Amino acid sequence: MNTPSANNTPSVAGSLQGRAIVVTGAGTGLGRAYAIAAGAAGARVLVNDIDAEAAQATATSIGDAAIAVAGSVSSWDDAARVIGACVESFGAIDGLVNNAGVLHAGPAWEDNETAIRRIVEVNVLGTMFCGVHALRAMIPRGSGSIVNIVSGAMLGIPHLSTYGATKGAIASLTWGWAVDTEGTGVRVNALSPVARTEMVNAWSLSDRTNDNNPDPDVIAPAAVYLLGDQSSGLHGQILRFNGRVVGLLSPPRVEVTSGERADWTVDGIASAVDAELADRLPGIGRGAAMPNSLI
Structure with a gap:
């Protein structure tokens, strides 16, 4: 696995030369x-982007090799139009960053139907819609790279259970698509980034501040890496x-007891868990499955 250079901003010039990439x-x-x-x-x-002006501003920053297509990924038709526009404009789609x-x-108990539906429709259905349309174009050509965006919130972060659930769904989708x-x-791979963004700024905890996170452009080489040939061994x-x-x-794994039997009882299951699995129970909550350096 390739790792970034010491200054965290490795050169990426030419690593995606001529390829057609969609970023939602x-x-x-x-x-x-x-x-x-x-x-x-x-x-x-x-x-x-759903914001046409913002999408155009980004495309303008990139230059003549970029085009902007506004639309909501939560719409099946918009997702098809976005992927189709890439194929029509560039002749193919080589990569997708969902x-x-x-x-x-x-808190979970303060969620409501409108909020839950919106986050699921954008984060889950939007990723699925764009990915399905992209796969339909990539599979016949026998090449392509899809990069889904997930989050450490899927491991449990206070007040982000609904958001984390959508990102957990995308992690599972990544493994399934692979x-x-x-x-x-x-x-098909996924990137779980930590960065200073407006989205993160909208949520804060006493022990975590957005100011401690790196700028998005520091994280961006990871997406380029996953899109390009240098990550060809990752799937x-x-x-x-x-x-x-x-x-x-x-990916999660199943811890099993050493004995196999056909007459399990409640007491038997309790004894087996206490005797063989208790010391292997995974932690729950923020950072439970990650070293502190990655939280």
Whole structure:
């Protein structure tokens, strides 16, 4: 696995030369940084955002090799139009960064139907819609790279249970798509970034401040890496990057007891868990599955 250089801003020039890349939610924040970095790496970039002016501003920053297409990824038709525009304009789609998303913060018991539906429609359905349309274009060509964006919130962060659930769904989707695309030439991975963004600024805890996070452009090389050939050995993986340390988030695994029997009882299950599994119970909550350097 390649790791960033000491200054966290490795050169990416030419690593995506001539490739056609779609970045959703690229009007601001991390999406904008991913799109600009892809352009700097030589890619032709389709910049998508629900905000047409923001999308165009990002495309203008990239230059003549970029176009802007506004639309909501939560719409099946808009998602098809975005992917189709990439194929029509550039002749193919070589990469997709499924970045578009919204954040909803607050205790689970204060959620309401409107808030839950909106975050699921954008974060989950939007990723699925764009990914399905992209896969339909990539599979026949036998090549392509999809990069889904997930979050450490899927491991449990206070007041982000609904948001975390959507990102957990995308982690599972990443693993599922990787199984489906095995042997097709298409790779599917995910990036779990930590960055200073307006979205993070809308949510804060006493022990975590947005000011401690790196700027989005520091994180962007990780997306370029996953899109390009340097990550050709990665498939169905989740890369965690906070601008200082690179890590891989492993898929969940099942811990089993040593004995197999057909007459399990409540007491028997309790005894087996206490005797063999208690010391292997995974932690729950913020950072439970990550070293402190990656939180």
